[in-house]
Amino acid sequence: MRISRKLKKVIQDVAVVAQWLWMKGWAEQNAGNISVDVTDMISARPAGRFKLFKPSMRIDPALSQRCLLVTVAGSRMRDILKAPTRNLMLIKLSASGKRYTLLWGGNGDKSRPTSEIDSHLAVHALMRHEHKSQKVFMHTHPIHLIALSHIPDYAVSEKALNDLLFSAHPEVAIALPEGIGLAPYRCPGTKELSAVTMSALTRHRVVLWEKHGCAAVGDNVFQALDLIDVANKAAAIYLLCRASGNKFQGLTKKQIGDVIRRFVPDS
Numbered sequence: 001m002r003i004s005r006k007l008k009k010v011i012q013d014v015a016v017v018a019q020w021l022w023m024k025g026w027a028e029q030n031a032g033n034i035s036v037d038v039t040d041m042i043s044a045r046p047a048g049r050f051k052l053f054k055p056s057m058r059i060d061p062a063l064s065q066r067c068l069l070v071t072v073a074g075s076r077m078r079d080i081l082k083a084p085t086r087n088l089m090l091i092k093l094s095a096s097g098k099r100y101t102l103l104w105g106g107n108g109d110k111s112r113p114t115s116e117i118d119s120h121l122a123v124h125a126l127m128r129h130e131h132k133s134q135k136v137f138m139h140t141h142p143i144h145l146i147a148l149s150h151i152p153d154y155a156v157s158e159k160a161l162n163d164l165l166f167s168a169h170p171e172v173a174i175a176l177p178e179g180i181g182l183a184p185y186r187c188p189g190t191k192e193l194s195a196v197t198m199s200a201l202t203r204h205r206v207v208l209w210e211k212h213g214c215a216a217v218g219d220n221v222f223q224a225l226d227l228i229d230v231a232n233k234a235a236a237i238y239l240l241c242r243a244s245g246n247k248f249q250g251l252t253k254k255q256i257g258d259v260i261r262r263f264v265p266d267s
Contacts, residue, residue, distance in 0.1 A: 001103050007041040010069060015084050017221040018077040026140040027077035033114035034221060035070040037124055037135040042067045059093050060125035067092045067103065070120060073112045089113060115189040122194045123201060123217060134217035138224040141213040144235035149210045158182040167250030168234035174263045175230040181207035188212060206231055
């Protein structure tokens with residue numbers, strides 16, 4: 001099918017961000033996955049014969065005939081920039097919700113979307129149901145946030161986690177005034193993980209998957225990356241203070257409040 005200039009830009013942006021994720025150490029081996037709802041960039045009747053796939057879950061009616069650009073299962077983030085056609089695929093969901101078709105990309109006839117496709121489909125459906133602007137869902141492995149989720153105090157309490165992140169750096173309150181969600185550990189690639197992710201994303205744009213990684217939604221891939229980056233920086237500051245043997249002081253509640261009043265509209 002013909003790839004429009006606008007879609008080419010999205011593909012390039014995904015490839016660039018994927019490279020950054022690997023360079024940060026957040027995408028080891030084939031870790032991490034990204035999807036983008038690009039329905040508005042696809043013609044109503046794309047030409048060609050397309051291979052049919054069956055999803056592992058029933059597709060929500062809100063995703064009927066939506067088109068998603070998604071990373072290929074087993075692909076490496078570091079390879080997307082040099083070979084986007086092999087490591088990304090464009091799929092169109094059917095009207096019935098029982099199947100989807102490959103429009104572009106993929107690595108041979110056996111290629112499949114990311115193993116976390118259940119979470120991706122569920123989150124994109126949630127964004128449509130709630131009429132939100134976010135078209136990107138990103139999952140990656142930010143080292144310091146994952147480390148934080150191995151500390152009992154922050155693995156079970158969303159409030160304790162956010163109190164810590166807000167106190168570690170003022171940018172957290174500016175970029176993520178709603179804080180981040182905390183999803184209890186669930187086996188990767190399962191409907192159970194999809195369910196806890198959806199629950200957290202009704203209130204947040206970033207969710208920490210306990211002892212696993214992080215997921216975020218954004219209007220574009222750069223925004224999704226930025227949100228995770230800010231939260232991970234705060235976690236890194238806290239852990240560095242602890243590693244140095246010094247007591248972590250943190251911002252006071254008044255200092256955090258001053259930041260919110262100055263930078264967060266309608267706070």
